[in-house]
Amino acid sequence: MKNIDVRIGLVFLIFLGINGYAQKKSKESFDTKRNEVYIDSMMNNALEKGFFPGAQIIVGSKDAVFITKNYGYHDYSKKQKVKSDDVFDLASMSKVLGGTIVTMRLVGEDKLHLKDKVGDLVPIYKNTPISDLTLFELLTHTSGLKASITFYQSLLSTPDGSPLLSNQKSDTYPDLFDTMYVNKNIVYDSKYLSFTPKENYIQIYKNMWINPEFYKTVYQQISVANVNPRGKYVYSDLNLILVQQMIEAKTGKKLDELARGIYTELGISKIGYNPLKWTSIENVMPTEVDNFFRKDTIKGYVHDEAAAIFGGVSGNAGLFANAQSISVICQMLLNNGKYQGKQILKANVVQEFTKSPLVKDGIYRGLGFDKRKPDEFFKENDFGHTGFTGTFFFMNPDNNRFLIILTNRVNPTRTNRLMYKDDFSAKIWRQINN
Template sequence: MKNILTKIAIVCLIFLGMNGYSQEKSKKPFDVKRNEVYIDSMMTNALSKGFFPGAQIMVGTKDGILISKNYGFQDYYKKQAVKSEDVFDLASMSKVLGATLVTMRLVGDGKLKLTDQVGEIVPMYKNTAISDLTLFELLTHTSGLTPSITFYQALLSTPDNSPLLNKEKSEQYVEPFDVMFVNKNIVYDSKYLAFEPKENWVQIYKNMWLNPEFYPSVYDRIAKANTNPRGKYLYSDLNLLLVKQMIETKTGKKLDQFTNEIYTELGISRIGYNPLKWTSIDNVMPTEVDNLFRKDTIKGYVHDEAAAIFGGVSGNAGLFANAESISVICKMLMNNGNFKGKQILKANVVKEFTDSPLAKEGIYRGLGFDKRKPDEFFTKDDFGHTGFTGTFFFMNPNTNRFLIILTNRVNPTRTNRLMYKDDFSTKIWKQINK
């Protein structure tokens, strides 16, 4: 009997040892030097091949920063090297670092519920096809709303009604825009657009102001955009436009006021909408050369046209930030909503928003947060978001690591997708979690 017990004890010790080894292996010390060499190599390759002009990269844990580096220049003229204080247009990362963070705060405070319906909160949608869409559906992109609407193109026309864009370059279609060419005879709608300030008009670019009477047509188009099956995943910018409207209508407070309150609590100042209100233009990374709408190299104003028509403050885009400010938000989320002893967001809300509530249905999204189907790069617990301008941030609570990559790959054109073809960001993500 004694021998049997001894053998069982040995087996238990071996099992515990193996299990302990497995846990230890998953949380083995981060080799800063090895990872820094890898990132430097990836960046050298990316810059030499023209993936983007410049970048900030930061790797950290919920307790501190492991790697923080700047690479390249603000643009391909190479006159100004990237600095730590430079801010990047975050594009769709704004969805989580702006509207979603505010929603988490309001849900935690009992001021919004995930079952709240658009029409219940925002009166203009009460008798429309989207009236019963829930906040949950909007945040998980299961609302059925079409991916996007080019609202701004309704402000443009041509004298002979010829198309704004053409696939072929010609005498009439000269300047490039994305994979198209722009009609040289474009006319702006003077009823809704002005090139000097007007009382109560909304500034949408450094020399452009929009008549707010344009907005009802925008909301009407959103109300009619529910053209896909509800309950199925379809990523849509319109979802977060509606989340912003729900936030602002329910509370009577603007989205940027809310975000600034949270950022102030976190002690971060290099993040926000409309960066020229809080930093110098020299510290803002340029994005695309826009030959269609703004006829300029965009710098200091949001790249996304939908966010632009809302004055740079939108649920889908609009935030600018540097890696350092985003790292504080990462630490807070990885510490269950707590930062330096202050409970910024309720722990149960952080868990609810960063889980995969629809994973059984094959939908790998959190509430607002991007999640991925587990593969060689991502685990089921990873969460974060990416941005059209070439931005990426993800957190892995199991390895206690986060990664922030900020680039301006759309400078000078959005057609540059080299970083995606090379799996640039996901390769680095995989490397730091080994």
């Protein structure tokens, strides 16, 4: 018996040695100092030029973290430095880190199938023009749906019927929103919106509640939004809104509840929808100064107006997180769905979702995941996603590296697109893969 114990002990020590060696080799193959110098230079230049007020960056591999740093401040007043616990509005990264990951879990459990049709699962779309769209088409953005619908603008009007927005500044249109000026006489639709809590109304901002009857008009608009040829790639928020509806119809549970279950299994807590329910407002990065709909600096509530209409939980947007929580998800995905000995997602499902099934048609897209045509920045097998607020995460399964960049470049305005003109995130991604 004693000899058996000794042999088991030796095997365990060998395992620890191999595992430690693998981590050491992983770190050795990554020149941390050289890459950190490059990232610091890029970040300091970006802050100096006003690409964004603040940022978090993590670089790692499937089994190690090489660089984790915070830069800048919450906003340009420079009163509050970015901390590791601060959470950013992820915008469209939510499409992957929320709706897609939940879908992957359900596909792995044989509860959802890529051939499932919208109308078969969601009764309100039965016998509509979009009833036979499949989960596969939604996830690959080949459904033919238009890119987006500004649902919230139907809740706004002016007393004299004049336009909500103008491209010219004037006494009537004094405040800038994106590239347009906002009518100062905007009226909110009292049939659907309330500025005090009401029974059954859903909170969409700190002082705004919506009548759920409004969703009937939203779903009606989505049901006839198939304006593009089916099979053509058109990136659309509506696709992931429908994925969410399919998930919720099939499981009887809400997207945020299903996502939270996965995050809990991963041991991450700085990620989720409606961040004020699980962190303090001081730990939430501010986004845009919204002079149009919410008349406020958005902080603690989702920036995306469609996700706001749905109470902050939507397939297209709504997640907030810090880089550390996302790094765990990256490691899980690079380890074929496994994290710390637990199989979170089925390995074959991870592989299927992160490939490019339509590359023969010139469509570089995974299932939910963003992929790029190989170029000087991106390789064939890279996968990840970006977000409108200035967020980016990508993984390279060939060398098992990942990069997370979280910024709030839309503060104070979405017109600031400097980081995109400079290929900022792509340059850092290229650097760490060299």
